[in-house]
Amino acid sequence: MTLAVDLASWGLILLGSFFTLVGAFGLVRMPEVFTRMHAASVTDTLGVGFLILGMTLQAGFGLVTLKLLFLLALFVFTGPVVTHALAQACLHEGIKPLLAEDRRGMTRPRSTDPDDGRQPS
Amino acid sequence: MFAAAAAAILVALALAIIRAIKGPTVFDRVLAGNSVGTLAIMLLAVVGFLTERPEFLDIGLTYGLLNLIGTLSVLKFFRHGDLAYDADSESKS
Amino acid sequence: MIRYFSLAGLLFAFWLALSGHYTPMLVTAGAVCAVACVFAAIRMRAADPEGHPIELFRGAITYFPWLFLEITKSGWSVTKVILDPSLPISPTMTVVRASQKTPAGMATYANSITLTPGTITVGVSGDEFTVHALVRDGADDLEGGGMDRRVSQFEGAA
Numbered sequence: 001m002t003l004a005v006d007l008a009s010w011g012l013i014l015l016g017s018f019f020t021l022v023g024a025f026g027l028v029r030m031p032e033v034f035t036r037m038h039a040a041s042v043t044d045t046l047g048v049g050f051l052i053l054g055m056t057l058q059a060g061f062g063l064v065t066l067k068l069l070f071l072l073a074l075f076v077f078t079g080p081v082v083t084h085a086l087a088q089a090c091l092h093e094g095i096k097p098l099l100a101e102d103r104r105g106m107t108r109p110r111s112t113d114p115d116d117g118r119q120p121s
Numbered sequence: 122m123f124a125a126a127a128a129a130i131l132v133a134l135a136l137a138i139i140r141a142i143k144g145p146t147v148f149d150r151v152l153a154g155n156s157v158g159t160l161a162i163m164l165l166a167v168v169g170f171l172t173e174r175p176e177f178l179d180i181g182l183t184y185g186l187l188n189l190i191g192t193l194s195v196l197k198f199f200r201h202g203d204l205a206y207d208a209d210s211e212s213k214s
Numbered sequence: 215m216i217r218y219f220s221l222a223g224l225l226f227a228f229w230l231a232l233s234g235h236y237t238p239m240l241v242t243a244g245a246v247c248a249v250a251c252v253f254a255a256i257r258m259r260a261a262d263p264e265g266h267p268i269e270l271f272r273g274a275i276t277y278f279p280w281l282f283l284e285i286t287k288s289g290w291s292v293t294k295v296i297l298d299p300s301l302p303i304s305p306t307m308t309v310v311r312a313s314q315k316t317p318a319g320m321a322t323y324a325n326s327i328t329l330t331p332g333t334i335t336v337g338v339s340g341d342e343f344t345v346h347a348l349v350r351d352g353a354d355d356l357e358g359g360g361m362d363r364r365v366s367q368f369e370g371a372a
Binding site (some may be wrong): 037070076080097103 | 228231232234282285286289292293296297301303304305306307308309324325326328329330331332333334335336337338339344346348350353
Binding site (some may be wrong): 010013014016017018020021023024025027028033036037040043044047048051052055058059064067068070071074075078081082085086088089090092093095 | 123126129130134137139146153156162166175178179181182186192197199200
């Protein structure tokens with residue numbers, strides 16, 4: 001039983017390390033700031049999530065597990081806030097995202113506020 | 122096993138710092154700084170398990186809150202040019 | 215009123231979980247701090263249905279496992295894109311409609327889009343979100359509205 005739990009937690013920790021490395025690799029490899037945010041969110045969700053789940057299995061049942069789950073909840077609730085603020089600040093500064101296809105304003109009238117991400121007319 | 126995870130996180134930290142040094146715009150550096158904060162928290166947790174001192178988790182939680190406030194305040198400064206800007210006092214945004 | 219008691223109870227449980235010392239003096243200090251924080255939250259108007267949505271707790275039990283499964287699936291596809299030697303990205307900007315009625319429900323939908331690797335909500339105006347997707351498939355999935363329906367169901371489960 002303990003061997004099975006150990007194996008599962010090692011697998012989860014290895015998986016978490018892998019996704020952490022992939023996210024950081026993407027952070028260096030991607031061409032511009034919006035695509036880099038997508039790479040960083042792999043680290044923030046999958047890497048952190050699998051590492052914390054693996055450590056939870058190692059910690060057993062107690063206060064340490066509860067603290068690890070608080071840490072996971074902190075990442076789940078604050079990660080998107082930071083990413084959204086960063087994306088909006090980029091648009092406000094006038095950084096144009098590199099786009100292969102632009103579907104903004106195809107069906108709806110254009111808004112003139114640059115901060116909602118729409119193309120100003 | 123925790124040593125392998127710590128090594129992976131250290132390599133990821135090095136890659137994030139490369140982006141922070143190279144990053145052409147200031148937002149690339151903010152993004153890299155946020156990633157460095159996230160990875161540092163995970164490194165704190167893993168080192169806590171490696172040395173069997175789970176008190177490191179409390180430091181990790183505190184650092185997580187500081188990381189959020191630090192990143193948001195830098196972004197607010199670049200967005201409005203003023204840390205005391207009150208978004209509610211204007212009708213727009 | 216029940217919202218204030220639930221907030222105080224949660225804050226006190228958080229204190230107990232983080233402290234780990236259960237002497238009468240420290241537990242009393244925790245109770246006093248929890249009540250003081252609730253009064254501060256009422257004064258800051260943070261203890262309203264948006265800041266402490268107790269109506270959503272029941273829906274959250276089934277919503278979060280579904281969200282984690284969704285994150286794992288799209289995270290794997292972003293991982294394949296990053297590790298592909300030719301880097302096959304096709305960044306797309308699109309506008310999706312949110313059918314949620316409450317501010318907490320809309321915030322849940324916007325944050326779920328951002329939390330899923332491969333899509334980021336970059337702007338909100340009215341009930342429309344502007345979304346940046348790493349590949350075309352991600353934008354197509356969001357325009358299909360599966361996640362929108364799931365979040366509306368989570369909001370309506372109150």
